[in-house]
Amino acid sequence: MPIVVDIDVMLAKRKMSVGALADRIGITPANLAVLKNGRAKAVRFTTLEALCEVLDCQPGDLLRWEACEPEEGNPT
Template identity: 95%
Template sequence: MPIVVDIDVMLARRKMSVGELAERIGITPANLAVLKNGRAKAVRFTTLAALCEVLDCQPGDLLRWEAERLADEATPAERHL
Protein backbone atom coordinates (compact mmCIF):
# COMPACT_ATOMS: atom_id res chain seq x y z
CA MET A 1 0.00 0.00 0.00
CA PRO A 2 1.45 3.38 -0.89
CA ILE A 3 0.33 5.09 2.36
CA VAL A 4 2.85 4.44 5.13
CA VAL A 5 1.82 4.93 8.76
CA ASP A 6 4.57 6.22 11.07
CA ILE A 7 2.75 6.11 14.41
CA ASP A 8 5.52 3.90 15.83
CA VAL A 9 8.06 6.62 15.10
CA MET A 10 6.04 9.22 16.99
CA LEU A 11 5.37 6.82 19.86
CA ALA A 12 9.11 6.24 20.24
CA ARG A 13 9.85 9.96 20.10
CA ARG A 14 7.23 10.65 22.77
CA LYS A 15 8.25 7.59 24.84
CA MET A 16 4.60 6.52 24.91
CA SER A 17 3.09 3.03 24.80
CA VAL A 18 0.41 1.91 22.37
CA GLY A 19 -1.93 1.30 25.32
CA GLU A 20 -1.44 4.80 26.69
CA LEU A 21 -2.00 6.38 23.27
CA ALA A 22 -5.13 4.30 22.65
CA GLU A 23 -6.56 5.33 26.00
CA ARG A 24 -5.78 9.00 25.48
CA ILE A 25 -7.37 9.15 22.01
CA GLY A 26 -10.34 6.99 22.97
CA ILE A 27 -9.95 3.90 20.77
CA THR A 28 -9.14 0.30 21.61
CA PRO A 29 -5.53 -0.87 21.51
CA ALA A 30 -6.62 -3.42 18.87
CA ASN A 31 -8.01 -0.69 16.59
CA LEU A 32 -4.89 1.42 17.10
CA ALA A 33 -2.76 -1.61 16.17
CA VAL A 34 -4.75 -2.03 12.93
CA LEU A 35 -4.06 1.61 12.09
CA LYS A 36 -0.41 1.66 13.07
CA ASN A 37 0.37 -1.55 11.20
CA GLY A 38 -1.06 -0.14 7.99
CA ARG A 39 -4.02 -2.53 7.81
CA ALA A 40 -6.74 0.13 8.18
CA LYS A 41 -8.82 0.94 5.09
CA ALA A 42 -9.67 4.42 6.41
CA VAL A 43 -9.07 6.75 9.32
CA ARG A 44 -11.60 9.24 10.67
CA PHE A 45 -10.49 12.84 10.77
CA THR A 46 -11.52 12.96 14.44
CA THR A 47 -9.14 10.07 15.15
CA LEU A 48 -6.36 11.71 13.15
CA ALA A 49 -6.94 14.99 14.99
CA ALA A 50 -6.82 13.20 18.36
CA LEU A 51 -3.58 11.45 17.38
CA CYS A 52 -2.04 14.78 16.39
CA GLU A 53 -3.19 16.46 19.59
CA VAL A 54 -1.90 13.74 21.91
CA LEU A 55 1.37 13.22 20.00
CA ASP A 56 1.83 16.98 19.40
CA CYS A 57 2.45 16.52 15.69
CA GLN A 58 1.05 17.17 12.23
CA PRO A 59 -0.85 14.61 10.08
CA GLY A 60 2.18 14.44 7.78
CA ASP A 61 4.26 13.20 10.72
CA LEU A 62 1.98 10.16 10.95
CA LEU A 63 1.07 9.43 7.33
CA ARG A 64 3.16 9.58 4.18
CA TRP A 65 2.80 8.43 0.61
CA GLU A 66 5.32 6.19 -1.12
CA ALA A 67 5.01 5.18 -4.73
CA GLU A 68 4.46 1.48 -5.26
CA ARG A 69 7.25 -0.16 -7.21
CA LEU A 70 6.26 -2.50 -9.96
CA ALA A 71 7.55 -6.07 -9.83
CA ASP A 72 9.47 -5.35 -13.06
CA GLU A 73 11.39 -2.57 -11.30
CA ALA A 74 12.38 -4.68 -8.30
CA THR A 75 15.97 -5.82 -7.98
CA PRO A 76 16.66 -9.58 -8.24
CA ALA A 77 17.10 -9.80 -4.46
CA GLU A 78 13.76 -8.02 -3.84
CA ARG A 79 11.90 -10.39 -6.17
CA HIS A 80 12.65 -13.28 -3.80
CA LEU A 81 11.17 -11.59 -0.71
Protein backbone atom coordinates in the same frame (compact mmCIF):
# COMPACT_ATOMS: atom_id res chain seq x y z
CA MET B 1 0.36 -0.15 0.16
CA PRO B 2 1.57 3.29 -0.88
CA ILE B 3 0.38 5.01 2.34
CA VAL B 4 2.83 4.36 5.18
CA VAL B 5 1.79 4.89 8.80
CA ASP B 6 4.56 6.19 11.07
CA ILE B 7 2.76 6.11 14.43
CA ASP B 8 5.57 3.92 15.84
CA VAL B 9 8.07 6.68 15.12
CA MET B 10 6.03 9.27 17.01
CA LEU B 11 5.36 6.87 19.89
CA ALA B 12 9.11 6.31 20.26
CA LYS B 13 9.83 10.06 20.10
CA ARG B 14 7.19 10.72 22.77
CA LYS B 15 8.21 7.67 24.85
CA MET B 16 4.56 6.55 24.93
CA SER B 17 3.09 3.05 24.82
CA VAL B 18 0.41 1.92 22.39
CA GLY B 19 -1.94 1.30 25.32
CA ALA B 20 -1.43 4.79 26.73
CA LEU B 21 -2.02 6.37 23.32
CA ALA B 22 -5.16 4.29 22.75
CA ASP B 23 -6.54 5.36 26.13
CA ARG B 24 -5.81 9.04 25.48
CA ILE B 25 -7.41 9.09 22.01
CA GLY B 26 -10.36 6.93 23.00
CA ILE B 27 -9.97 3.84 20.82
CA THR B 28 -9.11 0.26 21.67
CA PRO B 29 -5.49 -0.88 21.55
CA ALA B 30 -6.56 -3.46 18.93
CA ASN B 31 -7.98 -0.76 16.64
CA LEU B 32 -4.89 1.38 17.14
CA ALA B 33 -2.72 -1.63 16.23
CA VAL B 34 -4.68 -2.07 12.98
CA LEU B 35 -3.96 1.56 12.08
CA LYS B 36 -0.37 1.47 13.34
CA ASN B 37 0.48 -1.67 11.36
CA GLY B 38 -0.89 -0.28 8.09
CA ARG B 39 -3.85 -2.67 7.91
CA ALA B 40 -6.56 0.02 8.15
CA LYS B 41 -8.52 0.84 5.01
CA ALA B 42 -9.47 4.30 6.31
CA VAL B 43 -8.95 6.65 9.23
CA ARG B 44 -11.51 9.10 10.59
CA PHE B 45 -10.44 12.71 10.71
CA THR B 46 -11.53 12.80 14.36
CA THR B 47 -9.09 9.95 15.09
CA LEU B 48 -6.32 11.67 13.13
CA GLU B 49 -7.03 14.91 14.98
CA ALA B 50 -6.86 13.12 18.35
CA LEU B 51 -3.59 11.41 17.37
CA CYS B 52 -2.06 14.75 16.38
CA GLU B 53 -3.26 16.44 19.54
CA VAL B 54 -1.96 13.75 21.91
CA LEU B 55 1.32 13.23 20.02
CA ASP B 56 1.77 16.99 19.40
CA CYS B 57 2.43 16.50 15.70
CA GLN B 58 1.03 17.14 12.23
CA PRO B 59 -0.83 14.59 10.05
CA GLY B 60 2.22 14.44 7.78
CA ASP B 61 4.28 13.20 10.74
CA LEU B 62 2.00 10.14 10.95
CA LEU B 63 1.14 9.42 7.31
CA ARG B 64 3.23 9.50 4.16
CA TRP B 65 2.89 8.32 0.60
CA GLU B 66 5.42 6.05 -1.11
CA ALA B 67 5.17 5.18 -4.77
CA CYS B 68 4.71 1.49 -5.52
CA GLU B 69 7.44 -0.14 -7.52
CA PRO B 70 6.01 -1.79 -10.65
CA GLU B 71 6.18 -5.57 -10.53
CA GLU B 72 8.82 -7.13 -12.74
CA GLY B 73 7.40 -7.78 -16.21
CA ASN B 74 4.35 -5.63 -15.44
CA PRO B 75 4.95 -2.09 -16.75
CA THR B 76 2.65 0.54 -15.35
